[in-house]
Amino acid sequence: MTINQLSVFIENKRGRLAEITKILKESGVDIRALSIADTKEFGILRLIVNDAQKAADVLKAEGFTVSLTKVVAIGIDDRPGGLAAAMEVLRDNAISVEYMYAFISRSEDTAYVILRVANNEEAVRIFTENGFKVMCSDEF
Template identity: 55%
Template sequence: MLVQQISVFLENKSGRLAEVTKTLAENNIDICALSIADTTDFGILRLIVNKPKEAEAALSKNEFTVSCTDVIAIAVEDKPGGLARALEVLQNNSISIEYMYAFVGKFGNEAFVIIRAENPEAALETIKSCDIKIVPSDKIYCK
């Protein structure tokens, strides 16, 4: 039930993000969601793509520093308080979140949230036991 996320280390240099997206496009890899965290000198691009292993290989071949990480995808109601309920469950069960990001728009009344937890397996078990909807990878990876 874990989803694979691609993380790409990028220097803060003009054109680097365009190079990543071009490499993915040339390999027929579709971006489903992304997040960028940056500092003055570099950034980390996190991607959910339809073919994570192929993306990792293509980006590595093009000399990007890339890794594949397990994350959890959940669905929350796309309304005030939808995310708060899920986060409260994690907090009450001492699950630490390293980072997260969300995307909405094509899922009806749900928003999908990507969570990187300190202990993904424990987080997954907690989520399963607390009636939070886990979204399997085949629903997250765009078709």
């Protein structure tokens, strides 16, 4: 139970983000969440979208360097301590996080956390065992 994340490798050049978001707009791709990892030389734009494969295809066609990565998405309580509870589970099970980002949902009192970890299956199992809701693609 993982979801497909779209990653775009972007060299630090002016206008790249504008270009990418324009292409997605014209393809009718809806962005649910995003994060950017930035270094001196390059950035990695990570997107959760309604149709990851389609977004990857259109960006590739425009010459962008894209990949699809399986990441784990969990729902947490949108209250102080909600994220801390999830992190405790990771710590107690010695799962290290490559990166993560979070966003809140429109309704309910839920927030979502996207994580890249070394072993997705293990992380999914442990979160489930500890009562966290692991999301699948359809749910976004």
